[in-house]
Amino acid sequence: MSDTPKLRIDGREVTFRPGVDLLTACIEAGVMVPHFCWHGALGSVGACRLCAVTVTENGRDRIEMSCMTPATDGMEIKLRDPESEDFRARVIEWLMVNHPHDCAVCEAGGACHLQDMTVATGHHARRARFPKRTHRNQDLGPLLTHEMNRCIACYRCTRFYRGYAGGRDLDVFGAHDNVYFGRAEDGVLESPFAGNLAEVCPTGVFNDKGWSKGYARPWDMMHSPSVCNGCSVGCNLTISERHGRIRRVENRYHGAINGFFLCDRGRFGPLWVESDARLATPLIRGAEVTPNAALAAAREVIAQGAIGIASPRASLEANYALRRLVGAERFFAGVPDAEAAQDAAIVAALASHPIASLKDIETADAALVLGEDLTGHAPRAALALRQTTRAAERALAAEKGVPHWLDNAVRVAGEGRRAAVTLVTPLADALDGVAARALRRDADAVAAFGRAVAAALRGEAAQDDARAVAAELAAAEAPVVIAGAGLGVAGTVEAAAEVVAALPKARLALFPAEANSLGLALMGVAGGLEAAAQARGARPVIALETDLEGTPLAAAQVVALEALATATTAGAQVALPVASFAEAAGTFVNHEGRAQRAFAARPDGPPAAWRVLSALGGLWDADARVDDVLARLAEDLPVLAGAAEAAPGSGTKPCAARAPRRYSGRTADDLAGRVPEGMPPVDPDGGLSWSMEGAQGAAVDPARSSGPAEDGLHSPSAACLAQAYVGGPLKGGDPGVRVIRPGMELARTPDAPAHPAEGLRVIPLHDPFAAHPSDRAGAPLAERAGRPVMRLHPEDAAALGLSEGALATVAGARLPVVCDAGLPRGHVGLPAALSRRVPARIDAAHITPEDVQ
Known part of the structure; x- marks a missing residue:
């Protein structure tokens, strides 16, 4: 075999990576062989039989399933051979025998892999005239719909849910041509990764339930690239908008981070921006006022010499604007002192190790x-660590000569x-x-x-x-x-x-608490909430996207900038609405120190927090853009200079269109009996147009979740075409720039506080569906989030006079008690958000039992 193996596809010579299957080799060469069951992250199982090609060897032709055939040097295959074309056409026809042909009412219509592959194989006429097989659909909970009659038995759903994500409550039942993919009985899908079924499924069996209720055709939505702020991982998202309303969130492939999949918190969490819990209008002492009146009142408060409480969930731009407004010596993190010190320790550790x-x-x-x-x-x-656990079985299979892409055989x-x-x-x-x-x-x-x-x-x-x-x-x-x-x-x-x-x-992976914890730590803070309380004196407080309820600063005179209505906004001297992370461009630094840019997902949202802060203090010109803010940030804080390169030139002329080619909004959108025309809105902070004009069909289009919508391919299954190789980085490079580098000069770090030696050690209880109050504010995750509880060892509960089911109040939160013998003695488990508002150890003085009637 040569150093660079080659094969011929329909007479064209291409190179391929050694050790891959023939289907992967073709896709990486830009040839989309029709397929259903194969998936870039799930490997090959040979279930659908659609990827048939003609292999020529020793002058003789034979049909092979390309996903089950190793690519070898010198191989010659024909995709357009009449025999394999006829084979694929017959496969599509039998797969479609029982399909309802309901594209007109199917949510997947227009972004459906089944549609793409049916067209690709030339199937356009139905010959079957007998009654179709039908199934009863199940209620699978608040996140997904279920329409089994569209199923073509590709097994992708169970292979992902059970084999990749480790779920056990979804399975396949039946045999032959009467198989059923669902639960043994109706019920909520338990896995925190179940939402991926909406993209893994090549047809419309599983769909986003919230989007189905507020439906818009995929080609009639604006698609904006964004970055999840549900945790510190920094998964890449595509947020889709129609008529000023965010309709859906999809995975946006990133080779080094989320790959093909999201967690449900990342997929459904951003939808809270459409909830009634938003801070919709400015407030002065709880009363609604005009924006100008609120800004004037806020300026009067700030003139007294305010301190700033920054947020590890807010963008670099917003936190930097607050820092400039109040000064570095009055700039504090909106987290406990211990967490601020720990974030600084994470930065230091990452700067010293791989x-x-x-x-x-x-x-x-x-x-x-x-x-x-x-x-x-x-x-x-x-989900990534679940794949690590399979390393030993992959190694043993390789020793036995089993290719890594034969997933079932490897298992x-x-x-x-x-x-x-x-x-x-x-x-x-x-x-x-x-x-x-x-x-x-x-x-x-x-x-x-x-x-x-x-x-x-x-x-x-x-x-x-x-x-x-x-x-x-x-x-x-x-x-x-x-x-x-x-x-x-x-x-x-x-x-x-x-x-x-x-x-x-070895390599080191450290996960701070929030989406921009490391960005804030790199910026340098004077301490956390306790340090802020000590340094405040009688000064007022500017709280940036931080709820101060239950903290030492709750009684201060507060100017609150928030997207969500909270106890702090209700009691603030002035409360100013600002854009959520999904409504304004902003930069976030994830757990590996990678700065990434998110873009606004709708043109008419509230103002970005950094623009409001600039208006309060005259920080920049009124027409300043995100790029201008980052340029000043690089001058003041060279440690973060690389953040400006996360999306270079994003404020220049549009380089890509948010709307796909088929977007019909400009010509078919009837408003008040007329068809509007004119210039689309301008996005000063992103090189993406709010229209269908702009670069289309580029190899890597950041406004599309599934890569290029070219060659008639529109579904998430086309994402592999945008990758340098299947499962690898994007062809143009994965987004983001690492700003944490070996030997870098670190910002000043606050000292870690001493913890009390007595009392119950607090353990944060993390909920995969609800990390923040905003998650519970959105309808999809509100139903999936677990009930907040206080966990105690039975003996510790008895010592406090508490029993199973009793109510107790901790830091203002009323929680039912759960006695858990698996919890170590001397510990108390509290919801993660609440655990950040209490000392590291608490005693009976912090816990107030309540009588249960």
């Missing part, structure tokens, strides 16, 4: 997780082996079932275990389980060590870094 992206985690062969509940805290990272040949993934957590974890080792340690002992592993790697004395973990990590070719802010415990970050320092091949 950083692991989610792609690195997926391809790792061993992992140590210190204290993180990834499924609740950073769900997409948990059989791998004999169920699990990679050396060790979880060290105080509570049972959703990943326990797939990890090789799940160790329970109380909250303060997690970091100690990490240090013991590091000691064992250095050849020092350590306990047996630490030595065993050290040996597994040392034997691995690509180990990762994972920690972060999920446990709220000081020391885990430093312990994880210590382990990586002792492992030459």
Whole structure:
């Protein structure tokens, strides 16, 4: 075999990567072989038989399923051979025998892989005249619809849900041509990744239920690239808008981060922007006023010498504007002092060690997780770690000669082996079932275990389980060590870094609490909420997207800039509505230090927070753009200079269109009996037009979730055409620029506060469906979010005079008590958001029992 293997496709010679299947080789060469069951992340199973091609060998032709055939050097195939064309046409016809042909009323119409492949194979006439097989649909909960009559039995849904995401409540029932994909009985799909079925399914069996109720055709929506702010991972999104309303959120492929999939919090969480919980109008002491009156009142308050409370969920631009307005010495983080110190420690650790992206985690062969509940805290990272656990079975299958792309065969040949993934957590974890080792340690002992592993790697004395973990990590070719802010415990970050320092091949993945925690830490803060309370004196407070309820600053004179109505906006001296992350352009720095740009998803949203702050203090000209703000940021804070390159030239002339070629809004949108014409709105902060004019069909179009809408391909299954290779980076490079670099000069860091030694140790309880109040404000996730509770060991509950189901008040929140014998003694589990408003340890004085009638 030559160094660069080649094959011929319909007479054209192309190169391909060694070790791939023939279908992948064709797609990477730009030839879309019709297919259904194959998926870029799920591999090959040969279920649909649509990818047939003619292979010529020794002068003889034979039909092969390209997804099940290895690509070999010198191979010659014919896609346009009459025999294979006829075979594919017959496959489509039998797959369509029982399909309802209901494209006109199907939500997937216009972005449907079944439509694309049916057209591609030339099938256009129905010959069947007998009654069609029909199924009863199920109620699968608030997130997805279910229309089984559209199913073509490709098995993608169960392969993703069960094999990739680890769900167990969706399965296939029946046999032959009467199979059923659903639950054993009606009920909510339990997996926090179930929403991906709407994109994994090549037909319209599963669809976004909220979008189905407020439906707009895919080609009649504006599609804007954005970045999720549900956690620190920074998954890339496409947010679709129609008539000023955000209708749907889809995955936007990023090779190093989210790949093909999102968690449900990322997919449905942004829809809270359409809820009634929005702060819709400016307020002065709770009364609605005009914007000008509110700005004037806010200026009067700020003139008294305000301090600024920044938000780790707000963009770099908004936080920087606040910093300029109040001054660096009065610029504080809207998080506890301990979290601010921990974020600074994460930056320092990442600047000194190799950083692991989610792609690195997926391809790792061993992992140590210190204290993180990834499924609740950073769900997409948990999905990546599930793929890590399969490394041992993939290695064993490779030893037996099974290609990595034969997914089912790999699972059989791998004999169920699990990679050396060790979880060290105080509570049972959703990943326990797939990890090789799940160790329970109380909250303060997690970091100690990490240090013991590091000691064992250095050849020092350590306990047996630490030595065993050290040996597994040392034997691995690509180990990762994972920690972060999920446990709220000081020391885990430093312990994880210590382990990586002792492992030459290891990478470090650290997950802070919020979408822009690291961006705020790089900016430098004078401390957290406790430090702000001490430094405030009698000064008023400017709170940027931070609810101060239950904090030492709650009684201050507050100017609140918020997108969501909160207790703080209700009691503020002045409350000013600002755009949510989905409505304004902004830059966010994710867990790996990658600065990424999000763009406004609708043209008529509230003003961006940085523009409101500029109006309060005259920071920039009225026509300043995001690029102008970032240019000033780079001058003042060189450590963040790279953020300006996250989307270079975004404020120049439109380079891409938000609307696809088929967009009919300008010509078919009847408003008050007339067809409007004229210039579309102008977006000063993004090189994307609010129309169908602009660059179309580029190799990488950031306004499209599925890559190029070319060659008649419009579904998410076309995403592979935009990739340099299947599952790899985008052809133009993955978005974003890493701003954390080795040897960088770090901003000043606040000191970590001392924790009290007595009381119950607080453990944050993370909900994969609700990390923030905004998640519960949106209709889709409000139904999926778990009930906030307080967890106690039964003996600790008895000592406090509490029993199962009793109500208790902690920091103003009324919570039912759950007695959990799996919780370590001396600990109390509180909802993650609430745990940030109480000390690291609390005692009976913090817990008020209530009588239950």
